[in-house]
Amino acid sequence: QVQLVESGGGSVQAGGSLRLSCVAPGYITSRACMGWFRQAPGKEREGVASTSPSGASKAYVDSVKGRFTISKDDAKEMVYLQMNSLKPEDTAMYYCAASAFPCERRIRATLFNSWGQGTQVTVSS
Numbered sequence: 001q002v003q004l005v006e007s008g009g010g011s012v013q014a015g016g017s018l019r020l021s022c023v024a025p026g027y028i029t030s031r032a033c034m035g036w037f038r039q040a041p042g043k044e045r046e047g048v049a050s051t052s053p054s055g056a057s058k059a060y061v062d063s064v065k066g067r068f069t070i071s072k073d074d075a076k077e078m079v080y081l082q083m084n085s086l087k088p089e090d091t092a093m094y095y096c097a098a099s100a101f102p103c104e105r106r107i108r109a110t111l112f113n114s115w116g117q118g119t120q121v122t123v124s125s
Contacts, residue, residue, distance in 0.1 A: 002024065004024050006021065006022050007119055011123075015085060017086065020094055021080055022080070029053075032100060034051050034079045034097070034098055035049065036081045037097055038093065039092055039118075047108060048068065049061070055071070063089075068083050083121070088123050088124065090121060090123050093118040095115055097112035097116070100113060
């Protein structure tokens with residue numbers, strides 16, 4: 001497993017923006033499918049966004065399409081999740097993850113084997 005470290009969470013009002021960051025070794029971000037997940041209390045972990053090793057292919061859960069953008073910078077060993085137009089239902093713990101498998105359109109947690117500790121995002125109405 002590879003150590004991933006998230007940051008950038010916080011509390012914002014609905015309509016606001018946050019950018020989450022994930023530190024991951026460059027040899028991982030350039031070779032692995034990288035993803036962002038979230039988990040709200042009492043709910044299952046949900047795949048939010050993923051990016052292929054090349055960055056050319058990205059996938060999003062329907063609820064965030066048009067509002068969230070995943071990106072990465074292999075040289076800086078960073079993966080980002082830009083979150084705009086935040087809604088109260090986006091409130092959750094957000095996790096960065098890496099998968100040894102190719103990215104799929106459906107972002108399944110079971111395919112990701114390295115995880116960060118999470119960063120909390122709270123959106124108030």
